[in-house]
Amino acid sequence: xDIEQFRKAGYxxxxxxxxxxxxxxQSKVTVLPDVEPGYLRPLLPxxxxxxxxxxxxxxxxxxxxxxxxxxxxxxxxxLAYFPAGFSFEGVLGDLYASSVSNPGFNWLAxxxxxxxxxxxxxxxxxxxxxxxxxxxxxGVGGGCFQNTASEAALVAIIAARSAYVAAYPDAKLEDxxxxxxxxTHSLGLKAGVILGLTVRALQVTRxxxxxxxxxxxxxALEEDKKMGLHPFILVATxxxxxxxxxxxxxxIKTVVKDHSEIKIHVDAAWAGMALVCxxxxxxxxxxxxxxxxxxFCTNFHKWGLTNFDAAPMWVRDRKYLIxxxxxxxxxxxxxxxxxxxxxxxxxxxxxLGRRFRSVKLWFVLRGYGVEGFQKHIRKAVDFNKIFVxxxxxxxxxxxxxxxxxxxxxxxxxxxxxxxxQSSLPEETLNDLNKLFYGRISSRxxxxxxxxxxxxxxxxxxxxxxxxxxxxxxxxAFELITQEAKLAYEAWAQPQxxx
Amino acid sequence: xDIEQFRKAGYxxxxxxxxxxxxxxQSKVTVLPDVEPGYLRPLLPxxxxxxxxxxxxxxxxxxxxxxxxxxxxxxxxxLAYFPAGFSFEGVLGDLYASSVSNPGFNWLAxxxxxxxxxxxxxxxxxxxxxxxxxxxxxGVGGGCFQNTASEAALVAIIAARSAYVAAYPDAKLEDxxxxxxxxTHSLGLKAGVILGLTVRALQVTRxxxxxxxxxxxxxALEEDKKMGLHPFILVATxxxxxxxxxxxxxxIKTVVKDHSEIKIHVDAAWAGMALVCxxxxxxxxxxxxxxxxxxFCTNFHKWGLTNFDAAPMWVRDRKYLIxxxxxxxxxxxxxxxxxxxxxxxxxxxxxLGRRFRSVKLWFVLRGYGVEGFQKHIRKAVDFNKIFVxxxxxxxxxxxxxxxxxxxxxxxxxxxxxxxxQSSLPEETLNDLNKLFYGRISSRxxxxxxxxxxxxxxxxxxxxxxxxxxxxxxxxAFELITQEAKLAYEAWAQPQxxx
Numbered sequence: 001x002d003i004e005q006f007r008k009a010g011y012x013x014x015x016x017x018x019x020x021x022x023x024x025x026q027s028k029v030t031v032l033p034d035v036e037p038g039y040l041r042p043l044l045p046x047x048x049x050x051x052x053x054x055x056x057x058x059x060x061x062x063x064x065x066x067x068x069x070x071x072x073x074x075x076x077x078x079l080a081y082f083p084a085g086f087s088f089e090g091v092l093g094d095l096y097a098s099s100v101s102n103p104g105f106n107w108l109a110x111x112x113x114x115x116x117x118x119x120x121x122x123x124x125x126x127x128x129x130x131x132x133x134x135x136x137x138x139g140v141g142g143g144c145f146q147n148t149a150s151e152a153a154l155v156a157i158i159a160a161r162s163a164y165v166a167a168y169p170d171a172k173l174e175d176x177x178x179x180x181x182x183x184t185h186s187l188g189l190k191a192g193v194i195l196g197l198t199v200r201a202l203q204v205t206r207x208x209x210x211x212x213x214x215x216x217x218x219x220a221l222e223e224d225k226k227m228g229l230h231p232f233i234l235v236a237t238x239x240x241x242x243x244x245x246x247x248x249x250x251x252i253k254t255v256v257k258d259h260s261e262i263k264i265h266v267d268a269a270w271a272g273m274a275l276v277c278x279x280x281x282x283x284x285x286x287x288x289x290x291x292x293x294x295x296f297c298t299n300f301h302k303w304g305l306t307n308f309d310a311a312p313m314w315v316r317d318r319k320y321l322i323x324x325x326x327x328x329x330x331x332x333x334x335x336x337x338x339x340x341x342x343x344x345x346x347x348x349x350x351x352l353g354r355r356f357r358s359v360k361l362w363f364v365l366r367g368y369g370v371e372g373f374q375k376h377i378r379k380a381v382d383f384n385k386i387f388v389x390x391x392x393x394x395x396x397x398x399x400x401x402x403x404x405x406x407x408x409x410x411x412x413x414x415x416x417x418x419x420x421q422s423s424l425p426e427e428t429l430n431d432l433n434k435l436f437y438g439r440i441s442s443r444x445x446x447x448x449x450x451x452x453x454x455x456x457x458x459x460x461x462x463x464x465x466x467x468x469x470x471x472x473x474x475x476a477f478e479l480i481t482q483e484a485k486l487a488y489e490a491w492a493q494p495q496x497x498x
Numbered sequence: 499x500d501i502e503q504f505r506k507a508g509y510x511x512x513x514x515x516x517x518x519x520x521x522x523x524q525s526k527v528t529v530l531p532d533v534e535p536g537y538l539r540p541l542l543p544x545x546x547x548x549x550x551x552x553x554x555x556x557x558x559x560x561x562x563x564x565x566x567x568x569x570x571x572x573x574x575x576x577l578a579y580f581p582a583g584f585s586f587e588g589v590l591g592d593l594y595a596s597s598v599s600n601p602g603f604n605w606l607a608x609x610x611x612x613x614x615x616x617x618x619x620x621x622x623x624x625x626x627x628x629x630x631x632x633x634x635x636x637g638v639g640g641g642c643f644q645n646t647a648s649e650a651a652l653v654a655i656i657a658a659r660s661a662y663v664a665a666y667p668d669a670k671l672e673d674x675x676x677x678x679x680x681x682t683h684s685l686g687l688k689a690g691v692i693l694g695l696t697v698r699a700l701q702v703t704r705x706x707x708x709x710x711x712x713x714x715x716x717x718a719l720e721e722d723k724k725m726g727l728h729p730f731i732l733v734a735t736x737x738x739x740x741x742x743x744x745x746x747x748x749x750i751k752t753v754v755k756d757h758s759e760i761k762i763h764v765d766a767a768w769a770g771m772a773l774v775c776x777x778x779x780x781x782x783x784x785x786x787x788x789x790x791x792x793x794f795c796t797n798f799h800k801w802g803l804t805n806f807d808a809a810p811m812w813v814r815d816r817k818y819l820i821x822x823x824x825x826x827x828x829x830x831x832x833x834x835x836x837x838x839x840x841x842x843x844x845x846x847x848x849x850l851g852r853r854f855r856s857v858k859l860w861f862v863l864r865g866y867g868v869e870g871f872q873k874h875i876r877k878a879v880d881f882n883k884i885f886v887x888x889x890x891x892x893x894x895x896x897x898x899x900x901x902x903x904x905x906x907x908x909x910x911x912x913x914x915x916x917x918x919q920s921s922l923p924e925e926t927l928n929d930l931n932k933l934f935y936g937r938i939s940s941r942x943x944x945x946x947x948x949x950x951x952x953x954x955x956x957x958x959x960x961x962x963x964x965x966x967x968x969x970x971x972x973x974a975f976e977l978i979t980q981e982a983k984l985a986y987e988a989w990a991q992p993q994x995x996x
Contacts, residue, residue, distance in 0.1 A: 069610025112567025
């Protein structure tokens with residue numbers, strides 16, 4: 001394809017993306033595709049063509065075979081998992097970045113890639129209210145993209161292990177412990193299996209809204225240390241995936257004062273974006289995060305309007321990462337790197353090459369401004385209040401945990417017909433809700449995610465897609481209610497007969 | 499930005515990318531930018547704007563501040579590191595993928611993402627001549643994208659460690675050994691520091707062209723096992739970064755027959771793309787790779803015409819990865835995953851979310867066809883022959899290792915003026931070449947990479963950028979010769995005076 005062919009195909013792509021978004025906004029497609037596993041293989045040839053093909057055919061096949069197989073994360077009715085960030089500014093940033101195909105692993109590999117990343121991370125850091133210690137301009141701390149929050153946590157754990165082993169060279173890997181809670185995202189366990197290290201998941205309770213309390217941490221530390229084990233990092237969460245639980249960083253701060261060898265990684269992959277609004281900072285323990293977190297991660301590619309992937313991580317001391325990850329062979333040495341006048345971000349992450357993601361974050365931060373981000377966050381929280389009010393007034397549904405920002409966890413839990421009747425037993429409720437979720441899952445016009453909260457099977461509804469409006473929340477509630485009724489009737493039917 | 503504003507900004511972006519490529523083709527810009535470390539920060543505000551800005555201003559600032567700070571990897575004179583893959587088909591693929599911003603971590607998260615990845619990997623696998631065992635359609639082996647070759651090696655090592663520990667539960671992590679060679683890319687050492695495992699870099703010699711020989715491996719295995727250590731994986735390389743060395747997989751095959759517990763990861767990040775041409779398969783040990791490799795990685799984002807990142811990895815047995823990396827919490831369970839009818843690629847890599855990269859590979863494979871890839875590879879190899887001939891006929895330059903495909907490693911090494919004079923001593927040559935490389939590095943119109951081959955300081959010239967033509971190779975040689983002369987004169991001057 002030559003330059004003029006690209007211009008033509010590029011215009012077409014832009015037009016088709018416009019068409020796609022008009023179709024989504026007008027709900028001309030359902031949020032889930034109507035395809036079965038294995039749908040695509042019979043539609044495509046078994047091998048690559050011998051000769052190159054005309055791009056117009058390729059572009060048409062994309063529309064014909066690939067688009068119909070998408071789960072539309074940008075659909076206004078997308079309420080599953082967490083929202084996937086999106087903005088047209090982000091698409092344009094990705095487009096410009098892809099057009100120079102630059103692996104930016106050190107300063108020389110593209111000065112503007114490194115320098116823009118360093119600058120926009122300071123913008124983002126200030127917007128979130130992070131301490132000046134985390135600014136790249138501090139020359140001590142700083143931030144950069146990791147691939148995902150999982151990899152950010154992994155990098156934090158590697159850095160913590162490295163620092164711990166340097167301080168306690170006799171500690172055996174087999175005796176080292178990563179602390180998470182039972183509600184931490186699977187990234188904690190996955191880091192454990194990746195590194196071959198044991199994860200201890202500290203128990204959290206429904207009474208504490210699934211938040212890690214200081215005393216639980218203290219007891220675990222004392223118990224493990226007494227046994228000669230070496231807990232070396234706590235992955236604390238601001239906004240767990242299952243229920244949006246927020247670990248009590250204030251209490252954790254008190255505990256780690258007495259256990260200064262343990263590092264703290266704060267995973268705020270989803271909820272961290274709420275820090276752009278001053279009113280959510282206290283509930284998210286921003287002050288305490290700024291005091292004790294060694295590293296902090298939030299995903300602009302979730303609630304932050306930026307196209308996947310965009311997973312920033314900040315550290316209080318860049319040496320924490322570099323000491324653990326710097327490997328500089330001769331072919332990667334540069335005059336600027338040797339002189340120490342530049343950041344070589346390859347030493348801050350797992351791989352070597354890194355895509356130029358800061359351009360999209362720069363575009364999005366400028367396109368929306370701080371106010372645009374605040375509006376986006378507040379809108380989702382407000383919509384969630386509407387959903388919560390609807391659930392609270394329902395005879396069929398109830399919340400399983402307090403609503404957290406723009407996330408609600410609920411289940412079918414029919415109110416007794418008369419006050420003297422008792423609620424259904426937990427086991428029954430779990431069966432009923434599995435039936436209900438099975439019904440929801442078989443539909444193409446709604447997508448929600450299941451979870452289990454200390455044995456309770458429940459359903460999550462997560463708001464935050466750029467295109468979701470109040471009407472979509474009300475429609476989702478109607479549909480949920482309708483399916484809950486049908487599930488309850490289907491469940492009640494054989495009970496009556498039995 | 500609304501849909502119509504996006505259309506306008508999108509057209510403009512396409513036009514500006516066209517302008518950029520016209521400028522590169524006409525060499526209106528130098529390959530390296532004329533910026534100093536820290537150039538960008540004074541040009542941008544210290545924080546994000548409060549209110550959103552008009553995109554036309556943002557797009558103009560991109561042209562004004564960011565483009566001038568690029569190292570132009572797509573410049574025809576780019577001859578450093580390894581080429582960064584590029585094609586307009588790839589840009590379009592990235593654009594379409596970014597436009598749906600989909601974290602595709604399991605089948606349901608977007609059926610077409612998973613299914614297309616599974617299919618194009620089979621296309622690519624066949625194009626490279628890999629064994630049918632590596633096909634996704636085999637249901638046993640298969641392939642998918644990793645983020646980079648570093649992360650592919652890391653994943654392979656994690657899988658191997660996991661398999662080894664399952665088979666030998668008494669093996670202590672402290673006693674386990676990753677094998678590489680002294681010429682393996684830093685990815686080997688980096689995996690070691692990431693995992694906290696010891697890397698043993700096996701010695702390779704100039705006489706063997708820096709290729710790992712079977713006897714070296716055998717001796718190391720016997721020695722380590724005698725000492726109670728546990729070597730569990732060998733990272734073998736097809737085309738090392740420093741000199742394009744190819745480890746002797748035929749001999750390695752004989753050795754591992756007697757040490758079947760050791761896994762083999764083949765890192766062919768750069769040279770693997772040469773396998774699209776039948777004539778390079780034997781020298782790259784394709785037959786033996788197909789017989790013994792547990793995993794294989796090559797980067798389409800290097801020599802493979804595909805925009806960064808595109809780092810495929812194949813495994814002979816997918817359970818190898820899944821057994822090591824599968825963590826499935828309730829919120830990631832799906833009906834299709836539970837039924838085992840789909841691939842959930844999140845269990846094949848380090849993170850959770852994954853970008854939709856297969857669409858660009860699909861576009862590129864179709865746009866070029868197998869013949870287009872072959873032409874691209876052969877062109878670069880032919881250009882390298884031209885460079886090698888020029889070096890061979892030079893009085894000032896000599897090769898430091900046999901040329902490897904499209905890579906040459908050379909140094910300034912003046913031929914004695916008369917046959918009875920001897921060559922310069924090695925130490926002197928190193929000083930002279932550092933001076934020479936310093937001169938090259940201070941120019942903006944050429945970029946080459948330094949390396950050290952068993953103590954010898956040398957310079958790499960790597961061909962393969964889509965836009966490089968014969969004239970660029972000849973121009974580079976002229977410029978190299980000119981700088982070599984100046985360096986030699988500058989070096990000889992004080993010698994004469996001394």
